[in-house]
Every structure is written in structure tokens, then in C-alpha cells.
Amino acid sequence: MDHSYKYFFMKFVRPHAHTLAFLLVLEFIGMLFTFVSPLLAKSLIDDVFIGRRTELFGYILLGTAATYIISAVSTYLSGYGKGKLDLVLFNDVTKEAFDAVQSAYIKKTQEMKVGDLLSRIVANTRSAIIIFTQIVPQFVVNVARIITPFTIMLFYDWKLTLIVTTPALFFLLPMLFFGKRLEQTQKISLEKTGSIYSFLKESLTMIPLIKVFGLERWSRDKFNEQMKDYYDVSIDYTKNNSMGSSVNSLIYGVPIALLILFGGPMVIQGSLTIGTFTLFMTNVALVFGPISQFAFLWSYYKSSSPAFDRVKNIFELEQDKGGDKELVVKEGSVTFNDVWFSYDNRPILQRFNATFKKGLNYVVGDNGTGKSTILKLLCSFYPLEQGKITIDGQDIFEVRREDLRKNVSMIFSDPYLFDGTIYENIHIGNLLASKEEIIKAAKLVRVHEFITSLPQGYETQVGEGGLKLSSGEKQKIALARAVLKDSPIVLLDEVTKSVDADSRKSINEVIKNFKNKKTIIIITHNPSEIEQDSNIIDLGQESRRENHVHHSFEVPLSKAIFS
């Protein structure tokens, strides 16, 4: 944890160190004034009530009023400052975590799961930040809050001071013991929260499936199981937390009892004034208040440490940074050279060699033989185990990522649409494109007529993931987006699988129109779609992959279609 804590401090908090220092000063001012009123009270009792120095009465009244006004102002400023710093840090951390997730290899983010990532970025970041904006300032101020009344008491009676404050040492024990236990239980509790987020995210997107198969009860039971696990861990955390607080409040009473035991007889004998006894009474509370708060702060610090680790893991995700070389695409020739790749130690490609040239290239083969994987590797979604993928001789892992993204487009078999208008969903293909260009792209893939037949036309909201559109409509919008992007290399993963015969024909025509300009790699299970004289890469049968036979088949068209 210490390491994560330091990492966070240097990366996010240090740029705001001046704000933090200002907040500490405000806390100190607020804290100093809390000691003024007991001193004024002592003077009121000893000097005014007992000593009859009535001329001091007005000053004491004025001083008391001023104390509360100043402390109210500093409380406001420090509360506002802390809240603002909290928001600024939350903004900084979540933005950076979001960037880290976006630029990480997909393989790594998939390992964490979407729901878990959500809980890390939002909930865990919140708990981690509180350490800097609330806990650390209080920790520092508490030290001063202990020292000041302690010094005041020492000044009046050092022996009595030592007698009543020695029990403070007892506070260290529960702090250490419960702190460790809280850290352990909180770690498991946060992991469980992550699983709940994942489960909810998956279940909510699966509602149609759950309804169709009548799985409501099964799904509820699974959720109940998740919640029970969370409850069991969290109740353990709550138990430890409450035990820690309870032991604290028990020890809190000890110095008061000691003060009454030793200070009481001193007042009766006249060796201690009533005012000093009252001052001790107040100052003991002032010393032990922060000490008991230390226990709370310590337990919070310990229990937030797993949150630090979980957020830091996001920043440690292996990044797909690419290189710094410029990618220049002239021929658009893509080569897989002795490529090895596995998912979770399961080999998918071994010594895979293939070349895709300008024009139409088809990748065929049984389900699960690695066709989509090849396209994903070309998009650098996953790092290779061995080998090279080049575009016009340039290694894709050595070129700038923005160059690779600009030159390679991929359309997935299940197209991705985000919750916005049709216009926006096409526009993201090229944010600099004009409205005319967007309409032209839509016309090219034969979706313009459909769009204009809708009451809202291009401004129609597609819903989350494009749920308000049919699969074929979604696919055509994704195609229009790629046409707008106009990259020299286009990867199409079974894009015509959900479109009707007419649309398939028109989409294939659009694709063929680009064959002299672009390198088009098409995954298809439909031999009738394959154009004469195209380059065909056959990944063969699943059984061949299981036998670890390396894929590297460039076959004649007739064989690819009819074998």
C-alpha cells in the first residue's frame, strides 16, 4: 500500500500541494481557536467570578464571540476547499484511468471485466482520494490538536498532566490490531463489490435472454448469492470497525476517571484551583478527542489501502503505446510473418504467415480457427507472442498508434453503435467530415433511404448499443462510418451476415468498388460472396488448430469454395 499511496501522491496530489498546504493552514487556524475558549472560560471563572476582576468581563465576551466567528469562517473555507480539491482529484484520476483503459491492450482490460473496471474507476477512486483530502489533513492537524492542550496542561500542572495522559498509549493497541483486520476485510469487500458491478452489468444487458428462457429465478438466485458473499464480508468489516470504536470509547473514559481520582482531592485540599481543574477537564477531552480520532483515521487509512491498489492496477495495465515511427501506406500490403499468438496459454496461431495485398482478400475457415483474431491482431488489440505484422514493410508495433488507427478500419460482425443519433454514429468515422459527406457515405451503403424515412431522419436516437435499430440497419450504419473514414486498409468481419439479400448485393458492390484503391480483408462463411481471382487465406478446420498445425494456407479459389 505504501507504494500505491506514494504513487498516487506524486502523480495526482503533488500538483495541488499548494491547495493542500492552504487547507492545512486553515485547519490549524480553526484548531487554534478551539483552545482559546477554554482559556477564556478559565479566566472567567478564576479572574472574574472568583477574583472579581469585572473589567475583564467585556473582553472575555468579545473574545468568545470573535473566536466563534473566525472558526466559522475558517470552517467554511476549509470545507469548501476540501470539497473542491476532492472533485478536482476525482476528475484527474478518473480521466487518467479512463485513458489508461482505452489505450491498454484489450486482452488486459478483458481480464478485469467491465463491471469491475467501473467499480475501480468510480467507487474505489473516491475512497482513495478521501485519504488525501480528508484523512491526511486531519491526521496532521490532530497532532497539533494533541500537542497544544497537552502543553497548556503541562504548563499548569505537569504531574497531573502525565497521570491523565499516559493511558493514551493504550490507544495504539486497538489501532494496530483493528487496522490490519480492516485492511484484510476491506480488500475482499471491494473485490466482491467489483463482482456485483460485473454481474449487474452483464445481467442488465442480458434481460431479453433471461426473459426468453424464463431465467428470472435463476438470475435472482445468482444475484442473491453475490449479495450474500458481499454481506458476509462486509458484516465482518462492520464488526471489526465497531469493535475498534468501542474499545476506543472505553479507553476515552480512563483519563477522565484518573483526573477525578487525582485532581479531585487536589481541588478539595486547595492545591489546584477550580478553574484549572475545569481547564484540565476540557483539555483532557481536547487531547483524547483527536487521539480517539486517530484510531478512526488509522482504520480508514488501512481500509482504503486496497482501494489504492485496485485503482493503481488500472494504471499498470499493459499499454498499447506503439512506436514513434510514422506509418506511410503506399501499396497497402499487409504481411503476417511467423506470427505466434495464444489466448490464456491456448495456442491459436503458430508460425502463421500470410500476405494481404491491395484488392479483395478473403479469410475463410471453420468456427474458432482464428479468423477474427487475425483482424484483431492487425488492429494491435493484443500483443504478439512472436513474429511480426507489417504494413508495407513497417512493423505495426513500431509505428505511431494514431497512424495505425487512421490507416486501418475494422467493422465487426456485431457492429458497435453508441447511444446517440444516427448522424453522430456515422460522423465518428471522420470528425472533420461535412454533412454532405456523411449523406454521401450513407447513400453508398444504401442506408440513406431508410434513414430519411424515419420521422427524425439523421437525428434519430439509436438507443444504447443501437438497440432501436435492426441488425442489418446497424451494420449498414457501421459500414457508412467506415466509408467516411476512407482508410487504405479495411477489415470486414462477416459484415453481411445480418443483411438481406438486396442489401448484401449492394454492400458487396460497394466493397468491390473499392478493390482497386484499398486492401480489403473479408472474413466470410459464404463462398458465394467470394470474388474471382481474389487472395484467399484458408484457416482450415478447427481440428487442425487443436493439433497445433500452423496456419498458412493460401489456396486457389475453387478449392477454398468447394472443399
Ligand SMILES: Nc1ncnc2c1ncn2[C@@H]1O[C@H](COP(=O)(O)OP(=O)(O)OP(=O)(O)O)[C@@H](O)[C@H]1O
Ligand atoms: N478474448 C478471448 N479470450 C480467450 N479465448 C478467445 C478470445 N477470443 C477468442 N477466443 C478463442 O480463440 C479461438 C479463435 O477465435 P476467433 O474469434 O478468432 O475465431 P473465428 O475463426 O473468427 O471464429 P468464428 O468463425 O466462429 O467467428 C476460439 O476458439 C475462441 O474460443
